[in-house]
Amino acid sequence: MTEPMKNISKSEVLVLKEQIAYQEGQVVSKTLAQNPAVSVTLFSFDKGEEISTHASGGDAFVTCLDGVGRITIDGQEYFLHEGESIVMPAGHPHAVYGQEQFKMLLVVVF
Incomplete structure (x- = not known):
């Protein structure tokens, strides 16, 4: 069985925005938890980078x-x-764009 949480320290106070770095010209993601019910991911977007329009099977x-x-x-x-x-409601088209450099926490509930 895989660990419920990964890529993140446990029993430690964390500043989430310090857990992922900006990379020039890229969208970077770091999965913290993934199972059939929920997905927890950190993202960093360089200015002008994007995830194009798509829909998700869960509320994001x-x-x-x-x-x-x-x-x-x-x-x-x-x-x-x-x-x-x-x-971002399940089944609705959505997109994310770095208006400036931008970090976000994404929690998708399926």
């Missing part, structure tokens, strides 16, 4: 950890700043 809860991200859901744009969150 995004929290901005650093910078500014542009979230598009059903063609409507939303701007997330540090500490702000949004839910």
Whole structure:
């Protein structure tokens, strides 16, 4: 059986935005937990980088950890700043864009 949580220290106070680095010209992801019910992933976006429009089988809860991200859901744009969150509903087309350098925590509940 695989560990429920991976790639992250346990029993330690963490600053999530320090757990993933920016890389020039890239979107970087780091999976923290993955099972049939939930997926927890950190992402960093260099300015101008994006995950193009797609839909998910679960509700996707995004929290901005650093910078500014542009979230598009059903063609409507939303701007997330540090500490702000949004839910991208299951089955709805959405995209994520680094308006500035941008780090986020993504929790998908299936």
